[in-house]
Amino acid sequence: MSFTLLLIQTLNGLQLGVLLFLIAAGLTLVFGVMDFINLAHGVQYMLGAYLAVAFYGIVDNFFIALVLALLASLAFGLLLEFLVFRHLYGRDHLDQLMATFGIILFLNHGVRELWGAAPLSLPVPDALSGAVRLMPGMLYPVWRIVIIAAGFGVAAGLYLLVTYTRIGMLVRAGASNARMVSALGVNIELLFMIVFGFGTMLAGFSGIMIAPILSVEPGMGDNILILAFVVIVIGGIGSIRGAFIAALMIGLVDTLGRSFSVDILRLVMAPSPARMVGPAIASMLIYVLMAVVLYVRPSGLFPARGR
Amino acid sequence: MSNGLAEPVLRLEGLSKNFGSLVVTDNVTLDIVPSELHAIIGPNGAGKTTLINQLSGLITPDAGRIIFAGADVTHLPPNLRALRGLSRSFQITSILSGFSVLENVALAVQARMGSSFRFFGRAAKEKALNDPAMDVLERTGMAHRAHADANALSHGEKRALELAIALAMQPKLLLLDEPMAGIGPEETDKQVELLRALKGQMTMILVEHDMTAVFALADRISVLVRGSIVKTGLPVEVRADPQVVTAYLGEEME
Amino acid sequence: MSGATITASQTVPAPRLAREIIRPALIFIALALVPLLAKLLSAQYLLDLGSRVMIFAVAAVALDLIVGYCGLVSLGHAGFIGLGAYAVGILSAEGFGDALISLPVAVGASMLFALATGLICLRTRGVYFIMITLAFGQMIYFIATSLALYGGDNGLTIASRNTIVGLPLIKTDLALYYMIFLFLLGTYLFCRALVSSRFGRVLRGGKVNAIRISTIGFDIKRYQLVAYVISGGLAGLSGFLLANSTEFVSPAYMSWQRSGELIVMVIFGGVGTLDGAIIGSAAYLLSEAWLSGLIENWKVVFGPILVMVVLFARGGLIGISAKLWRPQS
Numbered sequence: 001m002s003f004t005l006l007l008i009q010t011l012n013g014l015q016l017g018v019l020l021f022l023i024a025a026g027l028t029l030v031f032g033v034m035d036f037i038n039l040a041h042g043v044q045y046m047l048g049a050y051l052a053v054a055f056y057g058i059v060d061n062f063f064i065a066l067v068l069a070l071l072a073s074l075a076f077g078l079l080l081e082f083l084v085f086r087h088l089y090g091r092d093h094l095d096q097l098m099a100t101f102g103i104i105l106f107l108n109h110g111v112r113e114l115w116g117a118a119p120l121s122l123p124v125p126d127a128l129s130g131a132v133r134l135m136p137g138m139l140y141p142v143w144r145i146v147i148i149a150a151g152f153g154v155a156a157g158l159y160l161l162v163t164y165t166r167i168g169m170l171v172r173a174g175a176s177n178a179r180m181v182s183a184l185g186v187n188i189e190l191l192f193m194i195v196f197g198f199g200t201m202l203a204g205f206s207g208i209m210i211a212p213i214l215s216v217e218p219g220m221g222d223n224i225l226i227l228a229f230v231v232i233v234i235g236g237i238g239s240i241r242g243a244f245i246a247a248l249m250i251g252l253v254d255t256l257g258r259s260f261s262v263d264i265l266r267l268v269m270a271p272s273p274a275r276m277v278g279p280a281i282a283s284m285l286i287y288v289l290m291a292v293v294l295y296v297r298p299s300g301l302f303p304a305r306g307r
Numbered sequence: 308m309s310n311g312l313a314e315p316v317l318r319l320e321g322l323s324k325n326f327g328s329l330v331v332t333d334n335v336t337l338d339i340v341p342s343e344l345h346a347i348i349g350p351n352g353a354g355k356t357t358l359i360n361q362l363s364g365l366i367t368p369d370a371g372r373i374i375f376a377g378a379d380v381t382h383l384p385p386n387l388r389a390l391r392g393l394s395r396s397f398q399i400t401s402i403l404s405g406f407s408v409l410e411n412v413a414l415a416v417q418a419r420m421g422s423s424f425r426f427f428g429r430a431a432k433e434k435a436l437n438d439p440a441m442d443v444l445e446r447t448g449m450a451h452r453a454h455a456d457a458n459a460l461s462h463g464e465k466r467a468l469e470l471a472i473a474l475a476m477q478p479k480l481l482l483l484d485e486p487m488a489g490i491g492p493e494e495t496d497k498q499v500e501l502l503r504a505l506k507g508q509m510t511m512i513l514v515e516h517d518m519t520a521v522f523a524l525a526d527r528i529s530v531l532v533r534g535s536i537v538k539t540g541l542p543v544e545v546r547a548d549p550q551v552v553t554a555y556l557g558e559e560m561e
Numbered sequence: 562m563s564g565a566t567i568t569a570s571q572t573v574p575a576p577r578l579a580r581e582i583i584r585p586a587l588i589f590i591a592l593a594l595v596p597l598l599a600k601l602l603s604a605q606y607l608l609d610l611g612s613r614v615m616i617f618a619v620a621a622v623a624l625d626l627i628v629g630y631c632g633l634v635s636l637g638h639a640g641f642i643g644l645g646a647y648a649v650g651i652l653s654a655e656g657f658g659d660a661l662i663s664l665p666v667a668v669g670a671s672m673l674f675a676l677a678t679g680l681i682c683l684r685t686r687g688v689y690f691i692m693i694t695l696a697f698g699q700m701i702y703f704i705a706t707s708l709a710l711y712g713g714d715n716g717l718t719i720a721s722r723n724t725i726v727g728l729p730l731i732k733t734d735l736a737l738y739y740m741i742f743l744f745l746l747g748t749y750l751f752c753r754a755l756v757s758s759r760f761g762r763v764l765r766g767g768k769v770n771a772i773r774i775s776t777i778g779f780d781i782k783r784y785q786l787v788a789y790v791i792s793g794g795l796a797g798l799s800g801f802l803l804a805n806s807t808e809f810v811s812p813a814y815m816s817w818q819r820s821g822e823l824i825v826m827v828i829f830g831g832v833g834t835l836d837g838a839i840i841g842s843a844a845y846l847l848s849e850a851w852l853s854g855l856i857e858n859w860k861v862v863f864g865p866i867l868v869m870v871v872l873f874a875r876g877g878l879i880g881i882s883a884k885l886w887r888p889q890s
Contacts (some may be wrong), residue, residue, distance in 0.1 A: 087872055098867055283699075294681070403774075406769070415778075
């Protein structure tokens with residue numbers, strides 16, 4: 001276990017963390033403001049990646065593809081909201097689970113139909129490719145730094161938006177008590193649509209940003225969805241601040257856990273069982289963390305709604 | 308049964324509750340005497356329902372003690388207080404929809420009887436539960452609606468069911484949170500008669516806005532203003548108190 | 562003051578009782594006749610499909626018990642199925658191939674896990690509850706993948722089906738089919754009795770108005786915990802049946818997608834009806850079998866079907882049939 005490796009994995013953990021934050025932010029807002037459990041958020045992330053690949057194939061420029069894919073993501077998200085989701089606000093969570101589960105099936109297999117099951121890739125823009133020397137003997141990919149920077153940037157922007165603008169105030173109020181906001185005469189339908197569209201864009205954005213690093217394939221959103229839910233539950237539903245803190249926490253715990261679980265276990269057991277048990281424990285780590293947090297704080301760390 | 312020297316059924320000592328910087332219950336100290344009907348009145352926002360919620364255990368006070376029948380129940384959960392004989396009705400009707408009127412009351416009977424971990428036998432048909440439930444329904448004038456769905460009742464009937472459920476628990480202390488809320492004059496008279504018939508059989512705390520009912524029923528009245536009790540006394544004393552009149556500026560007291 | 566003018570124990574109006582008996586009777590008669598149908602059509606796969614429907618129906622009924630009657634949405638129930646299945650697999654690998662051992666262990670282990678996790682899960686509500694059940698399901702899943710000794714990710718083949726008291730009674734698919742049938746019938750009848758019992762009434766009341774139930778004198782969490790443990794045990798039974806049927810166990814049996822499918826089955830059929838769970842299992846698995854024969858990428862079609870069921874068919878299939886049967890209800 002070298003210091004360099006520790007540093008690299010810490011940075012990787014931060015990168016995963018900001019990625020999770022971008023996805024979780026939309027999820028927690030939609031849940032907080034509309035009380036809507038959106039399992040389909042993961043496929044929106046996947047769709048962003050696929051759209052970026054598709055547009056890149058046409059325009060051959062990463063940044064143009066990024067913008068187009070974002071807009072297309074937003075459009076598709078709003079379409080889904082209009083056709084399906086808005087009829088489910090106020091319905092049982094159970095119904096929302098099944099409907100969004102259906103959307104997952106539809107999109108996961110839809111992209112398989114359109115683009116095939118083989119993983120696709122999106123190249124990093126030339127200017128931001130390659131690696132940078134952070135320390136003697138330590139190279140770190142530029143793109144990953146871009147992701148971390150973009151993530152923090154979006155987080156800062158979201159914070160300013162939510163804290164200092166009128167719409168942000170309405171969102172915070174809505175997350176705390178949507179009926180009250182509606183009773184005050186605010187066009188709640190429009191607010192919901194804005195929140196949902198924004199969340200979709202964030203998910204799509206993270207999909208686009210991660211596409212150059214991971215492979216773009218059907219079902220890539222499923223596991224990240226679970227992580228995102230763990231994030232918002234630990235952070236507290238409806239809280240952007242909670243999502244940020246929880247996302248970084250999860251990103252670091254998961255990444256560092258996976259890298260060093262075997263090494264840490266080797267301190268207390270023989271190499272062979274350590275190598276066997278280590279990965280399993282690493283995978284479970286975040287769930288154990290969530291269980292512990294929920295045991296102590298049944299509503300997460302910073303729930304938007306009181307109690 | 309001696310009154311003044313008996314152990315109070317309920318003793319509140321320095322009860323306080325804040326929601327953030329808002330003081331909702333301000334150092335409330337009060338004794339409720341056995342068999343009395345004690346009314347709590349006060350302007351809107353005085354904190355009456357919050358007080359009742361603390362008494363029944365739905366809210367935990369920040370400071371102070373609640374002593375019920377000699378035991379400190381301040382931190383006891385609602386179900387255990389209920390089993391000790393503290394029963395309440397809700398201001399906003401809180402019945403079990405989807406169940407019949409009879410089942411609503413039978414469930415309260417079932418709670419009192421214990422042994423609810425029975426996995427077999429149709430509970431809805433048990434005579435041991437339904438008979439006492441029907442008795443309570445007769446006393447509250449709801450027997451003719453025993454098999455109606457609780458949802459299908461009129462507002463006044465729901466309030467009567469609310470009371471029936473509370474009575475089925477055979478309470479030592481009955482907390483009534485605005486039982487006359489939203490019902491018309493005829494049904495109010497019926498409720499008043501019902502409560503008058505119950506007077507003496509159990510101790511009751513009545514939170515109410517309807518002053519006619521309050522002065523018809525109360526043995527003593529406490530006035531709650533902005534979370535603290537400004538006056539406790541006999542109805543005639545309370546009526547004449549200038550502080551109370553000020554607190555009720557504009558409200559009819561007759 | 563007894564002697565009420567209306568008899569307290571009046572019988573439930575007849576039509577409803579008929580529905581409560583006729584519908585399940587039809588279901589079980591249909592299930593009992595499947596092997597006959599398979600023989601007539603010379604379609605062995607119908608027997609397998611029928612077994613599968615019933616195995617998941619046991620789990621779905623168990624899930625409906627807590628979802629439909631307690632209002633607790635568990636997104637980790639496949640974990641209990643997996644526990645039950647792995648109990649059979651591991652015991653078989655270690656030389657204990659008799660149902661007399663593997664059945665109690667399967668159900669017992671599941672109940673213990675349900676008790677331990679239930680104590681934590683029931684401290685939460687709403688979506689937090691959903692997520693923490695998901696978490697525990699994932700935990701069990703990852704533990705299974707790490708069991709290198711028992712196949713790990715690839716799963717474990719079971720040498721042969723359980724013997725019953727030493728006799729190879731379920732060696733044939735037909736015999737297994739009827740054993741599963743009996744277990745489903747037993748599970749169903751047990752749950753039916755449970756929900757109309759004193760215990761079940763407290764649960765149902767708690768689902769409708771938890772505050773009222775607690776101020777009447779019930780510690781609703783305690784009742785929900787017992788229901789959760791029973792539900793977990795029955796799902797473990799489903800796993801026992803699954804392992805014996807497929808003679809194979811794998812972590813895939815407990816993925817969160819499987820838990821999601823169980824929820825879909827319950828909703829599809831009609832939440833809170835118990836019959837609906839069986840119907841939902843049949844509808845889901847039959848759709849899967851039929852659609853996959855028509856279109857290779859059948860889930861592209863199935864997804865929107867689920868969405869439309871949610872939007873337009875509230876109360877699932879049972880809800881639809883009730884509206885057709887009694888348009889004025």
